[in-house]
Amino acid sequence: MPELVEVKIMSEYINQVSEGKTFINVRKSDVSKSKTNLKGSWSVGFNLTAQSRGKELKLSLSWKPECFKDHLEPTRDLICNMGMSGNWSFTETDKVPKHAHLMFDTNDGWTLSLVDVRRFARWQWSNGWSSNRGPDPVEEWTAFIGNILSNLDTKEFKKPIYEVLMNQEYFNGIGNYLRAEILHRIDENPFLPAKEYLIKAPHLFLYCKQVPMEVYGLGGGQLKDWSNPFVIDIKAFVEWQKCYGKKDMATIIDKNKRKFWYNKKYELSLKNE
DNA sequence: CGTCCACGTCTAC
């Protein structure tokens, strides 16, 4: 599920359910192979807030004033990647869902859990966002454009746009369905080198913001096993999609073994490459 | 039963 929009919605969900709660414990499932050390002094009285940037989610743990001691850091950030199936759930502690792998318990019997069937999600303590991921196309639109423009003459932008659009160093948050839908909307040859494509279709920048915002308006994309608490209409997302997963579209497998969905009219452009 | 597929990174040859 999680691309930019869904991670953004998750961060809002975490903020909503954590508001006014006091957390007293952090733990992981027995089956989790995460090596991030959750032990230590983070065991009494902290608040949780979340923020997203592209596909990254940052959880900030900050001490309740009455629990704060001088020798402690006032806040600590856990940077999370949600993998293919990660999502968040807030339940009573004895009703934590199957496949919960990172859990935060409150002092009144509730638990915030990172639920992740495939266990590709990762988390680690960090002072900030990962340096190898670019600005958020929605929340930091100007910086997002600047980051690309100042690197337009690098090797990377000689690669076809459908590949570069998945590079998180420049398009943090764009994943497989957003790639397909954005390029389909623009309706320009997606096999063009990225720089050339951007010169022909500079509105790609705008679409990298607008298309996610439309999905945000729908409550986010739908994943089979994600009960998205913000969903407005279950069918809306499937109907909104014009390209990704549609049987009248063409597909190729990209370098990363991801299926790229695109309009059949560009099949010929591919052969000419 | 079995095989294929999934909204993403990682790291090892």
Place this chain on the structure above:
DNA sequence: TAGACCTGGACGG
């Protein structure tokens, strides 16, 4: 640039 990492749903025989 293959694989590795994972579970489970869809679909075929």
